[in-house]
Structure formats: C-alpha cells, structure tokens
Amino acid sequence: xxxxxxxxxxxxxxxxxxxxxxxxxxxxxxxxxxxxxxxxxxxxxxxxxxxxxxxxxxxxxxxxxxxxxxxxxxxxxxxxxxxxxxxxxxxxxxxxxxxxxxxxxxxxxxxxxxxxxxxxxxxxxxxxxxxxxxxxxxxxxxxxxxxxxxxxxxxxxxxxxxxxxxxxxxxxxxxxxxxxxxxxxxxxxxxxxxxxxxxxxxxxxxxxxxxxxxxxxxxxxxxxxxxxxxxxxxxxxxxxxxxxxxxxxxxxxxxxxxxxxxxxxxxxxxxxxxxxxxxxxxxxxxxxxxxxxx
Numbered sequence: 514x515x516x517x518x519x520x521x522x523x524x525x526x527x528x529x530x531x532x533x534x535x536x537x538x539x540x541x542x543x544x545x546x547x548x549x550x551x552x553x554x555x556x557x558x559x560x561x562x563x564x565x566x567x568x569x570x571x572x573x574x575x576x577x578x579x580x581x582x583x584x585x586x587x588x589x590x591x592x593x594x595x596x597x598x599x600x601x602x603x604x605x606x607x608x609x610x611x612x613x614x615x616x617x618x619x620x621x622x623x624x625x626x627x628x629x630x631x632x633x634x635x636x637x638x639x640x641x642x643x644x645x646x647x648x649x650x651x652x653x654x655x656x657x658x659x660x661x662x663x664x665x666x667x668x669x670x671x672x673x674x675x676x677x678x679x680x681x682x683x684x685x686x687x688x689x690x691x692x693x694x695x696x697x698x699x700x701x702x703x704x705x706x707x708x709x710x711x712x713x714x715x716x717x718x719x720x721x722x723x724x725x726x727x728x729x730x731x732x733x734x735x736x737x738x739x740x741x742x743x744x745x746x747x748x749x750x751x752x753x754x755x756x757x758x759x760x761x762x763x764x765x766x767x768x769x770x771x772x773x774x775x776x777x778x779x780x781x782x783x784x785x786x787x788x789x790x791x792x793x794x795x796x797x798x799x800x801x802x803x804x805x806x807x
Contacts, residue, residue: 518634520759524751528763531748536770538740539610540778541732542602548729551602553721554736556711559594561737562704562745566697569742575697586689590682590699591706597678599711600671603718608668610775614768615652616672617679621762622649624680625801632687635756644800648765651793654786686752696749704741762801765794 517524545554570577579587604613622645628635637645685691686699694702715721751760769790 524755532766533770536767542605545729545732546606548725551606552718553715555598555602558736558741559704559708562741565742566701582690583694586685586691587702590685591703593678593681594703595707595710597675600675604668604671607665613672614771617676618764618768620676620679640800644797647793648797651790652768654790
C-alpha cells in the first residue's frame with residue numbers, strides 16, 4: 514500500500530484491533546510474571562521473536578541485507594526497545610495493569626509534541642491539540658477509581674520512561690535511514706539487539722525463575738509469536754503507511770481496553786467513569802485523525 518496523509522477506514526479498524534491486542538498483552542505480561550522474572554521474560558520474548566521473524570522472512574523471501582547507513586538507527590532502536598521493555602515489565606510487576614497502562618500509553622502525547630518539530634507534515638493543529646487533551650483526559654478519568662494500595666511510584670517512573678523509549682523507537686524509524694528498511698528488518702534489529710541485553714541484565718533483578726506453570730509458558734509463547742514478532746511487525750507496517758502521530762494516537766484505546774479486560778479476566782471493578790472515558794477517547798482520536806479541509 515502507498516503512504517497516506519490521513520487515516521482511512523482500514524487503518525482505523527486495524528489500529529483499534531491492535532490496541533485491543535496490546536491491552537490483552539498487558540494482562541498476559543502480568544500473569545506470565547508469576548513464572549518468569551520480568552526482565553528475563555522480556556529477554557526470552559525478544560530471543561524467541563528473533564527465531565520467529567527469521568522463519569517468517571525466509572518463508573516470505575525477505576532479504577536480511579541491511580544498508581550500512583541504517584545500522585546506527587537500527588542499533589539505537591534496539592537499545593530503546595531493551596530499555597522500554599525493561600521498564601514496562603518491571604512496572605507491571607510492581608503495580609496494576611491499569612495504572613501502568615495509563616502512564617505507558619501517554620507515548621502519543623510525547624511523540625506528537627516532538628513530531629511537531631522534527632517530523633515533516635505532522636505539525637500540531639488546534640484540533641489535534643484538543644484531541645490529544647481529550648484523549649488523555651478520558652484515560653485519566655478511567656483510571657481515577659483505583660486501589661491506592663497498589664500504587665508504586667517506582668513503577669510509575671519506569672512506565673513513564675518506557676513511554677519515552679517507545680516514542681524514541683518511532684522517531685528512529687521515521688527520521689533516520691532506518692525508515693528505508695522494510696518493517697521486518699526494522700523489528701529484527703530491535704529484538705536482535707535487545708535480546709542479549711535483556712538476558713544479560715536479567716539476573717540483576719532477582720531469580721530468573723519463579724513458580725512456572727503451563728499458563729506462564731503459554732503466556733510467554735503468546736508474547737513471542739503474537740506480540741513481539743508478528744504483532745509488532747503489523748504495527749511497523751502501519752507506521753509506513755499512515756502518519757506517525759495518527760498511528761500512535763490509537764494507543765489511547767489500549768488502557769481503556771485494559772480496564773475492560775481487567776474486569777473480564779482479572780475480576781477488576783469497572784466503574785461508570787470508564788464509559789465516559791471511552792467517549793472522550795473516541796472523540797479525541799477523531800479530532801487527531803480528521804483530515805483538514807482544503
């Protein structure tokens with residue numbers, strides 16, 4: 514598909530589905546931490562994703578050749594990837610899925626602000642600013658009703674740092690020669706670079722193995738195949754088609770979905786404000802992605 518300057522129906526449906534996918538993954542990461550330590554789990558996930566991606570690329574006939582000029586951007590994106598998931602997995606281990614999600618998914622705010630200055634054609638308009646504010650307000654409202662006993666300031670800081678790293682990955686993909694590399698190679702760079710880093714530093718965060726049960730192994734396999742390899746591959750593909758801020762803006766749906774999935778899967782209480790938050794988030798995304806009139 515050729516690159517577009519605005520969001521269309523296909524992109525919106527795909528990104529809503531991906532937001533739901535990411536929300537479910539937050540629950541899976543939380544559950545998987547019962548069997549594997551967080552950073553070790555992240556390392557195993559990246560290592561497994563390398564294998565899955567190599568097989569996928571072989572079957573699809575995707576070249577492994579990477580231009581020398583894209584190496585620096587690829588390495589930087591891999592470092593950001595390692596830092597992002599070190600912080601995110603530790604944060605999910607320390608705090609609730611809903612609280613970590615609301616902080617982590619502020620990424621589009623930072624990306625949109627930075628993108629205003631460094632990404633061509635992604636200047637913030639008044640409508641986009643209003644949309645961002647509405648979406649953030651919706652997510653905040655959805656998360657106000659929480660148990661203070663599960664609040665971790667360390668987890669909050671780690672989740673916020675992870676959001677910045679995620680924005681860093683997007684910028685590496687957009688403003689370095691890495692943008693000229695196919696999505697599969699971009700992702701391979703990230704998991705290939707991050708896997709050894711995560712596995713090497715994992716012992717610094719406690720025992721690698723906790724109390725492994727089949728559900729933990731299943732959760733790890735889900736992350737490897739459905740998220741860290743094929744899932745992210747789909748996301749990077751969408752990044753090559755639609756404006757970065759528009760793609761990122763749909764991640765505001767993920768924390769709202771996380772609340773709903775927490776209610777369904779983890780027996781968390783879903784309060785009335787969540788429904789109001791959904792309206793705000795939907796309206797905010799509409800404003801962010803609305804094509805300006807000529």
